Amino acid sequence: MRILLIEDSKKLVDSLRQELTRSGFEVGSAANGELGLRLALGGTWDLVVLDLMLPDLSGHEVLRQMRAQGCQAYVLILTALGAVEERVRGLQAGADDYLGKPFSFDELLARVQALTRRKHGQRSPVIRIADLEIDTAGRIVRRNGAVVSLTNREYRLLELLALRNGDTVSRMEIEEHLHGSRSLPLSNVVDSAVCNIRAKLKEHGAAALIHTRPRLGYVLSAEAP
Amino acid sequence: MRSIRRALRLRLSGAALVLLVAAAGLLYSGVRWLLTDQFDAALHTKLLTFTTLIEQEGEGVELGFIAQAMPEFSAPSEPEYVQMWLTSRVEGWVLYRSPSLEGGDLPKFAGTEERPVIRSLALPDGRAGRAIGAEFVIHHYDPGSSGTGAAHVLLVLARGTAALERALRLLLVGTSAVILLLLGAGLLLGGQALTRGLRPLDELARHVGAIEDPLRAPRFDPAGVPAELAPLVESHNQMLGRVCKAFERERRTSANIAHELRTPLAELLVLAETAQRYPADPLENTRRLEELREIAEQMSTLIATLLELARMESGHVPLEIESIDLAEMVRDCWSPLASVADAKRQTFRQLAGRGPLVRADRVALSILLANLLRNAVDHAPVGDQIGCEVANTGARCELVLSNAANDLTPADLDKLTEPFWRASKSREDRSHIGIGLSLVRRLAELLEVELSFQLEERVFRARLSFEVC
Missing domain, CATH: 1.10.287.130 (Signal transduction histidine kinase, dimerisation/phosphotransfer (DHp) domain)
Incomplete structure (x- = not known):
């Protein structure tokens, strides 16, 4: 899950980047509107957290141009302008959510997760596949009731597969999800992570849930494709 | 509340009433005079007729008319009256008395034939009337053998003025009715004209009254608006x-x-x-x-x-207005900034010697100047020269601070004194809150110093106009 922060407060960006990264997101940032728009249009972002009062180009203008140029990323407006008309204006311009400053990081995280679920058609924060249960809000994985201990990268991979709901996810997509633009082609990072997850899941249940589709990618489902 | 419509209506109605009454009065007086004059002229004509009908032969005087041929002097109702006296012989000797007098007398008064005396009087039957009196010498005179001269006759002729008064009353009633009609029509038409004339004002009032949100309110279309509005x-x-x-x-x-x-x-x-x-x-x-x-x-x-x-x-800032040496104040305010300017290799064109004395509060003026100078140092490029000039213009003197401002646009000038407006695009630059020039503006207002900003060929100038002591 890739998030772009367009915010001119460096301290806030640093704190949010740290927290969101810890929560399993890959985070990019821009300190002004022009750079933010360039990054938003030039990369594959799942979510853009957008301040409205930005140097060079206002957040409203960034959002307008993003939507005008077909950018489909979710947009969460994070701004000090909390008046109703400002919220309405932001949402009508194409934003998907609106959060006023000051805010609790927990609320921001919950909204980011809700938008993530919406992107994959999930309404419940808990995804169940056979005896596997993934709590996307608490970032907790259980199998047969027992907690499966995963690293940050392993969790993000498993969550991606779970959110795709039985669809095959390509290796490239997984790499980009895990590492963004810094992904290294032909590396075996994905295979290694999948191998680890399989091993950890097997400790609490016998049935294989992650299936390899040769030259296509991986799929998480109760039955083999 | 005063109403222009009501005031105009009242004043126009009042003016119309006065004018109409005056006009009607003049008309009535004119017609009355004319009718009376015609009445008197008719009396005079009749008097002249009588003068031609009297003949004298020797001492004998004869009336050349037959009373029956003049029924107006014997009519049972509203008769006319005539009486003649021979004044040259026996004082008061009546020559002729019309039957209508029934033995009574008319008052005696006389002018000449050409300028007879005419007066109003009560007729013997009690009616109001007018009488004409003239004394003349008998025209048809034949001395015969007597050798006496032509006799003098005094003739008074009287006629009732009832018909004249009726005509005048009719005129008065008619004129009053016309006045009332004209006044009513004037009020109606004037009211309509006022309503029509004040319609643009009503539209403007409706437009202004309908404004709830000035930001979204349309401007009033000036097309078709009367010149007065x-x-x-x-x-x-x-x-x-x-x-x-x-x-x-x-x-x-x-x-x-x-x-x-x-x-x-x-x-x-x-x-x-x-x-x-x-x-x-x-x-x-x-x-x-x-x-x-x-x-x-x-x-x-x-x-x-x-x-x-x-x-x-x-505005709750206590000020102590005193005479201040402007050049000295600029130097004092520059002093703490000199090291910052040196670090940016900026030079400052100091004001030498003693400057003009201006009236201001020392603390407020120092904050104002310090903010402007700090602004110049912060925004002027490295190696730039910061200008400072004073010009006397009679009762005032002008201090101009200038520096290169490559990032500023003419459109920015209006926003310079807005709180938190910053020339620097980055809000990460926390060294400026963006409130310095807001303080400068407010201080200038408090000190009654005229402040203006200019941007010409990328040079920013802050002009301060002071009252000289």
């Missing part, structure tokens, strides 16, 4: 424009204040939550606390500046 419409539209600008400025200021206060609050909250969620080693904790303190200090400075600005906006 055009300045009002223009002023209204200009005022609306100014209100919109003021609202827009207030909105920007509010948004900026919200941003400047809420963003550091968000920083504080997220930092605190991070510290709670992820306890760190003492070194990291020290760094976090340092960051928290830094943010809190910035907020404190911001709030203090905002309060200072609010205090100045409210």
Whole structure:
């Protein structure tokens, strides 16, 4: 899950980047509107957290141009302008959510997760596949009731597969999800992570849930494709 | 409440009434005079006729008319009266008395044939009438053998004026009716004309009354507006424009204040939550606390500046006006900035010697000048020269501070004194709150110093016009 922060407060960006990264997101940032728009249009972002009062180009203008140029990323407006008309204006311009400053990081995280679920058609924060249960809000994985201990990268991979709901996810997509633009082609990072997850899941249940589709990618489902 | 419509209606009605009554009075008087004159002329004609009908032969005087041939002098109702006296012989000897007099007498008075005396009187039967009197010498005189001269006759002729009075009364009633009709029609038509004439004013009032949100209110269309209302419409539209600008400025200021206060609050909250969620080693904790303190200090400075600005906006600033040497004050204000300017290799064209004496509060003026000079040092490029000139223009003197301003545009000049407006595009530049020039503007207002900004060929000039002592 890739998030772009367009915010001119460096301290806030640093704190949010740290927290969101810890929560399993890959985070990019821009300190002004022009750079933010360039990054938003030039990369594959799942979510853009957008301040409205930005140097060079206002957040409203960034959002307008993003939507005008077909950018489909979710947009969460994070701004000090909390008046109703400002919220309405932001949402009508194409934003998907609106959060006023000051805010609790927990609320921001919950909204980011809700938008993530919406992107994959999930309404419940808990995804169940056979005896596997993934709590996307608490970032907790259980199998047969027992907690499966995963690293940050392993969790993000498993969550991606779970959110795709039985669809095959390509290796490239997984790499980009895990590492963004810094992904290294032909590396075996994905295979290694999948191998680890399989091993950890097997400790609490016998049935294989992650299936390899040769030259296509991986799929998480109760039955083999 | 005073009403232009009501006042105009009252005044126009009053004026119309006075004019109509005056006109009617003149008309009535004229017609009355004319009719009376005609009446008198008819009496005079009849008198002249009588003078030709009297003949004298010797001492004998004969009347050349037959009383029966003149029935108006014997009519049973509203008769006329005539009486003649031979004045040259026996005083009071009546020559002729019309039957209508029934033995009575008419009053005696006389003018000449050409200028007879005419007067109003009560006729013997009690009616009002007018009488004409003249004394003349008998025209048809034959001396015969007597040798006496022509006799003198005094003739008084009287006629009732009832018909004349009836005509005059009719005229008076008719004229009054016409006045009332004209007045009613005038009120009606005048009211309609007033309504039609004041319609643009009503439309303007409706337009102004319907304004709920000046930001979205349309301007009043000046097309078709009468010349008298055009300045009002223009002023209204200009005022609306100014209100919109003021609202827009207030909105920007509010948004900026919200941003400047809420963003550091968000920083504080997220930092605190991070510290709670992820306890760190003492070194990291020290760094976090340092960051928290830094943010809190910035907020404190911001709030203090905002309060200072609010205090100045409210006008509750005690001022001690005195004579101040402007050149010396500029030098004093520049002194703490010299090292900063040196670091940027900037030069300052100092005012030498003693400058003009201006009237101002020393503290307020020093804050004003220090802010302008600080602004020049911060925004002038490295190696630039900061200009400072004084020019005397009679009762006032002008101080001009100038510096190169490559990032400034003419459109920025209107926003310079808005709180939190910053030439620097980055809000990360926390060395400027963006409130310095707002203070300068307010201080200039308090000190009654004329302040203006100019941008020509990328050179920014701040002009201050002082009253000279």
